[in-house]
Amino acid sequence: MKQEAKRPLVILTGPTAVGKSTLAVSLAKEIGGEIISADSMQVYRHMDIGSAKITAQEMAGVRHHLIDMLEPTEEFNVVMFQRMAREAMEQIYDRGHIPILAGGTGFYIQAVLYDIDFTENDEDTALRKALEAEAAKKGPAVLYERLRAIDPASCEIIHANNIKRVIRAIEFYEKTGKRISEHNREQKERVSFYNSAYFVLQDDRDRLYQKIEERVELMLSQGLVEEVRALREMGCTRDMVSMQGLGYKEILAYLEGEITMEEAVYRMKRDTRHFAKRQLTWFRREKEVLWIDKRDFDYNSQLILEYMQEILRKKGIILH
Secondary structure (H helix, E strand, O other), X not given: OOHHHOOXXXXXXOOOXXXXXXXXXXXXXXXXXXXXXXXXXXXXXXXXXXXXXXXXXXXXXXXXXXXXXXXXXXXXXXXXXXXXXXXXXXXXXXXXXXEEEEOOOHHHHHHHHOOOOOOOOOOOOHHHHHHHHHHHHHOHHHHHHHHHHHOHHHHOOOOOOOHHHHHHHHHHHHHHOOOHHHHHHHXXXXXXXXXXXXXXXXXXXXXXXXXXXXXXXXXXXHOHHHHHHHHHHOOOOOOOOHHHXXXXXXXXXXXXXXXXXXXXHHHHHHHHHHHHXXXXXXXXXXXXXEEEEHHHHOOOHHHHHHHHHHHHHHOOOOOO
């Protein structure tokens, strides 16, 4: 497919708390864009504070997609995201606008950008159920060590507590005889399905960590504990995908008397910092990434916007 024939797609990602949402809105206003949230938590209703969900006021009239689409009791995964994102993109193209995929979930972005095929090996769920039962009985660490034995490379980007992805990786190996890290590497070799620009926003690490700490404190002052308590009363439990999100699982553990509030806050800050580090590791492995270091622009948002538009003009994504 010739580059000119490919439809445009802008990606704006980066670690948590770096300022993606605000920049995405500003860019959308400049280029006639609509934003698709590439976030695994903002898709859920009633989960506003812990997901740092963009407010209607912050959207500033820019249309956003894949926000408040599901109930917290519903399943959400990369296959669902890919389908929903494609549907949103068709609507955006029909309106003559440019989709901006904005968020920090690298695997979701990869699934859309390279049109990854997830149809294989999804019919038989017996092994998955057996692994889930094993995790429930023996704990996630046992499965993680099993994964490390068969595919150590995948353990560099999959956290031990992300049981779902650990199970997916083991299941993939058992069914295909191939490591999921190798499969993902092959998928990365695929050519982008779109005429795309893949921007990654970054900042000084200490400054970013400070922003993360401030965000956690803000969430608590905004009523995160009350939000999680309400979700618990709705019937949300720790085994649900929604409640495994950062902030939610820690506060749930506090509400259930397992840890103190002080410990919950400590874990939130620590695990969010670790998450940001893993996000950057993921993006460094992606190809054709355009890094935007806020320090290089003296934290001037207008200069960053002008730089991004210059890149988009060179790629033929925008014409003016």
